[in-house]
Amino acid sequence: MRKVTYSMGVSLDGFIAGPNGEIDWSAPDEELHRFHNEQTRDLGAHFCGRGLYEVMLYWETADENPSAPEHVLEFARIWKQLPKIVFSETLEKVEGNATLATDGIAEEVARLKQQPGKDLAVGGAGLASAFTKLGLVDEYRLFVSPVVLGGGTRFFPALEERINLELVETRTFGSRVVYVRYRRV
Numbered sequence: 001m002r003k004v005t006y007s008m009g010v011s012l013d014g015f016i017a018g019p020n021g022e023i024d025w026s027a028p029d030e031e032l033h034r035f036h037n038e039q040t041r042d043l044g045a046h047f048c049g050r051g052l053y054e055v056m057l058y059w060e061t062a063d064e065n066p067s068a069p070e071h072v073l074e075f076a077r078i079w080k081q082l083p084k085i086v087f088s089e090t091l092e093k094v095e096g097n098a099t100l101a102t103d104g105i106a107e108e109v110a111r112l113k114q115q116p117g118k119d120l121a122v123g124g125a126g127l128a129s130a131f132t133k134l135g136l137v138d139e140y141r142l143f144v145s146p147v148v149l150g151g152g153t154r155f156f157p158a159l160e161e162r163i164n165l166e167l168v169e170t171r172t173f174g175s176r177v178v179y180v181r182y183r184r185v
Helices: 030-041 050-060 070-081 105-114 125-133
Strands: 004-011 015-017 043-049 084-087 098-100 119-123 139-145 165-172 178-184
Touching: 004 125, 030 043, 030 070, 043 050, 043 105, 043 125, 050 070, 050 084, 050 125, 084 105, 105 119, 105 125, 119 125
Parallel strands: 004 119, 004 139, 043 084, 043 119, 084 098
Antiparallel strands: 004 015, 139 178, 165 178
């Protein structure tokens, strides 16, 4: 069965965005960007909330910039081809290789997990929190940056029960970002 992963850059104190929504501290260098490219290439689909979907619309045309570095162009090509399932109560239509979810989160995820294909991913704080609370995330992939933000948007929501995890992989990048991958046990 396909698994669902939740992967984001995170500060040492557990935030994916600062108090004012800032994410400038998490911009990947070329080495980290290429790692993200490979992880994204290995996905069968990506679940997005409205906010992440709108931010990622940039990548629908980023490959048209001839002065962009090759690793950026590569990500744009990968992202454009990747099917996106968008959960939104306000959007009436989506662009590119995206579809609006027609079922609830649990139903949509169950349906896609049963289909053959590559693993699935969820991104964006709000949607990923809902997935986490529903027990739908099989792996957590954190890219821990050497910064303490002191507040902002948390990677993990407040939970009523703990989630027991097993460390599967670690890697340190030249940018001092540490990648940790955990699987639910």
